[in-house]
Amino acid sequence: MNLGYLWGIFLGSLHAMVPITLTATGEVIGESSGLFNIGLEGIILLGAMTGALGAEVGGPIFGLLVGVVTGFAIGLVFGLVCTYFKGVQLIAGVGINLFAAGLVTFWLIDLGVPGHHAVAEKGQMVDISTPLGDFSPMILVALGLPVLIYFLLYRTKLGLKIRAVGENPQAADVAGIKIHLLRWLSTAAGASLAGLAGAYISIDWMGSVTKEISAGRGFIALATVVFSGLNPLLVLLGGFIFGFFDNLAVWVATMPAVQKVIPWQFVAMAPYVVTLLVVAGVIGRVRFPAAMGIPYERE
Amino acid sequence: MGFSGNLDELKKTIIAGVIGFAVGALIMMVYGYDPISAYRALFNGAFGDLYGFSESLANATPLILTALTFAIGFRGGMFNIGAEGQLYLGACAGVTVSLFHLPFATGFALGLILAALAGAIWSLPVAILKATRGVHEVISTIMLNWISLFLAFYLVAEILVDPLRAEKTISIAEGARFPVMVPGTSLSYAIFISLGAAIIVYILLWRTVIGFDIRAMGYNPLATTYAGIERWKVILFVFITGGLTAGLAGAVHVMGRPPTYAIYSGMPSIRGLGFEGLAVAMIGRNHPIGIIISAIFFGGLMAGGRMMQLFAQVPLEMVRVVEGAVVLFLAIPELIRLFSFLRTMGTLHIFRSKRS
Numbered sequence: 001m002n003l004g005y006l007w008g009i010f011l012g013s014l015h016a017m018v019p020i021t022l023t024a025t026g027e028v029i030g031e032s033s034g035l036f037n038i039g040l041e042g043i044i045l046l047g048a049m050t051g052a053l054g055a056e057v058g059g060p061i062f063g064l065l066v067g068v069v070t071g072f073a074i075g076l077v078f079g080l081v082c083t084y085f086k087g088v089q090l091i092a093g094v095g096i097n098l099f100a101a102g103l104v105t106f107w108l109i110d111l112g113v114p115g116h117h118a119v120a121e122k123g124q125m126v127d128i129s130t131p132l133g134d135f136s137p138m139i140l141v142a143l144g145l146p147v148l149i150y151f152l153l154y155r156t157k158l159g160l161k162i163r164a165v166g167e168n169p170q171a172a173d174v175a176g177i178k179i180h181l182l183r184w185l186s187t188a189a190g191a192s193l194a195g196l197a198g199a200y201i202s203i204d205w206m207g208s209v210t211k212e213i214s215a216g217r218g219f220i221a222l223a224t225v226v227f228s229g230l231n232p233l234l235v236l237l238g239g240f241i242f243g244f245f246d247n248l249a250v251w252v253a254t255m256p257a258v259q260k261v262i263p264w265q266f267v268a269m270a271p272y273v274v275t276l277l278v279v280a281g282v283i284g285r286v287r288f289p290a291a292m293g294i295p296y297e298r299e
Numbered sequence: 300m301g302f303s304g305n306l307d308e309l310k311k312t313i314i315a316g317v318i319g320f321a322v323g324a325l326i327m328m329v330y331g332y333d334p335i336s337a338y339r340a341l342f343n344g345a346f347g348d349l350y351g352f353s354e355s356l357a358n359a360t361p362l363i364l365t366a367l368t369f370a371i372g373f374r375g376g377m378f379n380i381g382a383e384g385q386l387y388l389g390a391c392a393g394v395t396v397s398l399f400h401l402p403f404a405t406g407f408a409l410g411l412i413l414a415a416l417a418g419a420i421w422s423l424p425v426a427i428l429k430a431t432r433g434v435h436e437v438i439s440t441i442m443l444n445w446i447s448l449f450l451a452f453y454l455v456a457e458i459l460v461d462p463l464r465a466e467k468t469i470s471i472a473e474g475a476r477f478p479v480m481v482p483g484t485s486l487s488y489a490i491f492i493s494l495g496a497a498i499i500v501y502i503l504l505w506r507t508v509i510g511f512d513i514r515a516m517g518y519n520p521l522a523t524t525y526a527g528i529e530r531w532k533v534i535l536f537v538f539i540t541g542g543l544t545a546g547l548a549g550a551v552h553v554m555g556r557p558p559t560y561a562i563y564s565g566m567p568s569i570r571g572l573g574f575e576g577l578a579v580a581m582i583g584r585n586h587p588i589g590i591i592i593s594a595i596f597f598g599g600l601m602a603g604g605r606m607m608q609l610f611a612q613v614p615l616e617m618v619r620v621v622e623g624a625v626v627l628f629l630a631i632p633e634l635i636r637l638f639s640f641l642r643t644m645g646t647l648h649i650f651r652s653k654r655s
Contacts, residue, residue, distance in 0.1 A: 038437055042623075081630055090378050090437065091581060091630035098578060099623025103326070106616040110330055219441040226438065265453035272445040276424075279439070280432050 009244075009251055011133050015205055016250075017243025018142040019044065019197035023221035024228065024235045025146045026071075026193030032153055032230055033186035034166035035082055036293045038093030041218025042100030043074050043191050044198035045211075049104045051199025052209045055123030063123055063203045064138075064196060071195020074100075075188030082187070083180040086295035097218075105211045117209045125204035138200050142239070145193070146232035153232065162186050166289030169296045179296050194218065216272065220246075223275045227282050230289070241278065245271040308584045311634045316582075319625030323617055337611040341618075344606025345599030351606075353484035358598030360555060361386070363493035363590055364548035365576025367500050368541035370585040372436070374504055375537045376517035381425055381440030382545035383573025384447030385418035389549025390562055390569055391454045392417035394468050396475060398459070403474035410475050411492070411550050418546020419539045421447060426538035430531040436538075444573070455562050470561040477555035489555025493594075496544050497587040504587075509536055548572060578622045581629055597622070 023040055030037050047067035055063025078096060081087035111117050127134035153159035161182060164172040169179045197217070202209045220242050228234035252258050252267045259267075324334035345355050365382040372379030392413040396406055421443060428434035459468035477487040504510040509532075516523045516533050524530065552569060553562060562569065579597050583589030600622070604615040628634060 077627070081627065085631045086633070087630035088632065089630075092627055094380070094577060094581070095623050095625075095627030095630060097623070098574065098626055099620055101574075102616045102619025102621075102623055106326075106330075106614045106620060109614040109616065216441060216445050219438060223438050223442070226435070263453055263457065265449040265456075269446045269449045272442040276428075276439060276442040276446075280428050280434050 007133065009247070011135055012247040012251060013240065013244040014139050015136060015243075016247040017239040018136070018138050018205070019201050019217050020221050020224055020242050020246070021142040021146060021235060021239030022197040022200070023194045023218060024224035024239060025149050025232050026190035026197075027221060027225045028190070028228065028230050028232050028235060029149060029153070029162065030075075030187040030190035031225060031292055032159075032166050032289060033162045033183045034169065034289055034291045034294070034296070035079065035183055035187040036089050036093075037075075037078055037187055037191065038090055038219070038222065039074070039078055039096030039100075040093075040191070040194045040221055041214050041216065042097035043071050043194040044201070044214040044218050045104050046074060046100045047071050047195030047198025048202035048209050048213045049107055049198075051195070052117065052119045052123065052202040055125075055199075055203045056120045057123075060123060060125040060203050064125075064199045067195040067197075067199025067203075068192045069195070071198070072188050072192035074195070075191025076184070078191065079184035079187040082295065083184045086297065089293055089295075101211070104209075108209065108211060115211055119203055119207050119209065123203060124207055125200075136200075136204050138204055143236065146236050146239075150232040163289070166291055169291050173296075173298065183296070194221070197221075217246075220271065220275050223279045226279050229282075229287065238278075242271060242275060245274045307635065308589075312582055312584065312629065314634050315625050315628040318628050319621045319623075322624040323621035326620060327613060327617060332613045333611060337607050337613040337617070340610040341600065341603035341607040343603070344610075345603030349481065350484055351599075351602055353481040353486040354602035355595055355599035356490055357485035357487070357556065358601045359591075359594040360487075360490045360493050360598075361548040361552045361572050362576050362579045362594040362597055364496055364544045364551065365573045366579035366583060366590045366594055367496055367576075367587065368545040368548075368573075369577045369580040370583070370587070370590060371500060371504070371513070371541050371544075372537050373580065373585045374517050375513040375533055376520055377429075377534070377537055378437050379422075379425070379440060379538060379541050380437060380574070380577055381422055381443055381538075382541065382548065382576050383571075384440070384444035385421045385542050385545035386549040386552075386573045387447050387451035387566065387569060388417040388421050389414035389546030390553045390566075391451050391459065391549070392546065393550040393553045394459050394471060394562060395454075397469055397472040400472070401475075406472055406475035407554075410471070410554055411547065414550030415543040415546040418544070418549070419542035422538040422542030422545070426535045429538075430534045448570075451562075451566060452564075455564055455566065459562070461561070466564050467559070468562045470559065471554050475554060476560055477551070479557055485556055487555040487557065489551040492547060492551050492555075494591065496547065497591055500540075500544070501587040503540070509533070513537060545573065545576075548576070575622075578626050581626050 027040060047070045050070040051063045051067030054066025074096060078092055081092045082089045108115055108117055127136050161177050165177060165179050165182050173179050201213055224235055224238040224242060227238040248270050249268045327334040327337055344351050346352055365386060368382040369379055393410045396410040396413060425436050425439045428439050429436055455468055461467050461469045477489040480486045480488050512528045512533050579594045580590055583593035600618045604618040607613050608615045
């Protein structure tokens with residue numbers, strides 16, 4: 001096993017970390033404001049679908065934008081239900097997941113090939129070629145965005161307001177902050193990143209859309225948020241850990257020697273087992289906004 | 300919750316249902332399908348004749364059980380979405396019994412018991428992680444669902460595989476199957492297991508001390524601490540009971556559904572029954588009686604969906620789109636007042652002068 005081989009694994013992990021990091025960074029914004037969105041899984045799925053179709057029309061960058069807009073739109077629906085209408089967040093999230101799973105499967109059948117749609121060549125993102133290997137420009141976005149969001153949340157007045165709304169909405173309300181509006185926009189902004197993550201998976205990473213393309217990544221992102229304790233910089237670390245194990249299954253598939261000893265099904269479990277263990281390990285030390293998950297009602 | 304409360308729940312469910320179907324119709328129109336003929340085929344296929352209705356009931360059989368899993372948790376203020384994974388292992392356990400040649404009654408009983416146990420065991424990590432480490436059940440159940448999926452893939456492909464036909468597992472031994480109730484349909488006597496489980500859950504939740512504790516914790520977790528209710532006991536009970544019913548759901552599906560009585564590779568007929576059950580529970584307002592009704596309705600959508608696909612060429616998955624929309628709107632507590640609320644919000648924005 002030489003150095004180039006290890007570098008290949010590292011690059012693979014970086015590609016796998018992108019969707020998890022993007023989604024989790026978005027969810028950090030939403031959860032900071034007090035909304036817990038378990039519909040991320042469905043948003044990734046829908047973003048993958050619309051993003052792929054958008055890319056086939058207007059190229060990969062346009063496809064990514066379509067993914068962002070899709071995520072934002074679903075986020076607006078979720079946010080509306082959970083702020084002004086005081087909806088139960090977990091139920092609304094489940095509704096989005098069911099809706100997205102149904103719609104994407106329906107859509108794939110409508111496109112002609114049930115269950116699978118390969119993104120046309122002109123819609124696929126071109127990797128940047130360097131002497132060190134090919135990598136997707138989206139890796140840079142996924143590495144940079146958490147830093148940006150960290151500054152937004154912890155170094156700006158807007159970030160302070162978002163966190164105030166999640167921590168103590170009564171006090172924020174008295175201070176003149178529009179609770180519902182800020183939560184609504186925060187969760188929609190967060191959801192737009194999940195849409196981007198979905199579009200990245202289909203346009204860039206996998207090059208196709210399947211009805212199971214999100215593969216639990218929305219929930220792994222939720223676990224990453226738990227791991228991070230709402231610190232976007234720790235999302236980077238968590239995203240890399242989970243990305244590494246997500247990539248592991250792909251990597252092992254190229255090694256018949258390992259497959260003889262460990263059946264592929266057990267390797268495929270790895271990202272989920274690791275997520276469970278990591279969450280169980282860190283959970284005691286993280287603290288979440290006091291008002292997270294609770295609809296705000298004026299007294 | 301008195302009678303008027305239940306009536307409100309019913310009204311709300313109906314409103315959400317109507318909106319859900321409207322959203323479905325809208326999407327069908329966008330994709331160029333005819334929603335009216337689609338819905339006509341759907342309802343005719345589901346409830347139009349004895350065959351359709353029997354199929355609807357057959358589809359409802361596992362859904363009642365997975366919905367109970369969610370409902371028990373929800374009544375206790377927990378969001379148990381682990382039925383999906385527990386169901387896979389229940390189904391595998393049901394098939395495992397047929398690896399051995401057992402006398403009729405033993406094989407039948409053992410299949411059900413092992414399946415229920417498999418579901419319960421798979422729910423244990425969730426309960427333990429929640430009680431001791433405070434891990435949210437949404438994350439742990441989803442992770443365990445995925446782990447269970449691959450474990451079941453392994454079992455189906457390597458351990459339980461039919462030596463003659465590699466694409467499926469061995470079939471349940473004939474003596475261990477539920478007899479068919481309506482000849483020529485998929486409806487077997489397995490539905491009585493589901494109905495029985497619903498009654499037991501009802502008694503458990505509303506007629507026993509532990510049931511009271513569960514519901515108390517759902518209303519106000521803080522007050523239960525003061526009332527001396529031990530939280531970890533309630534958590535353990537909720538998840539184990541939920542695991543039992545989810546495991547059973549897997550068993551009734553493989554032991555009680557003609558014609559295959561086996562699991563196919565990739566588990567196409569089993570996957571999704573757990574999440575479907577979640578929607579069933581929500582629409583049945585997490586009450587065993589409501590769940591039975593909504594499971595039959597959902598089973599009908601699945602049965603009628605096939606007819607919709609056949610006669611109106613609308614893909615079966617449309618049904619799930621409608622379900623998702625219904626659940627999303629059910630999340631809104633005061634859906635009944637939503638329309639008047641929307642009106643006031645509109646007028647406020649138009650007529651309200653600047654806040655003083």
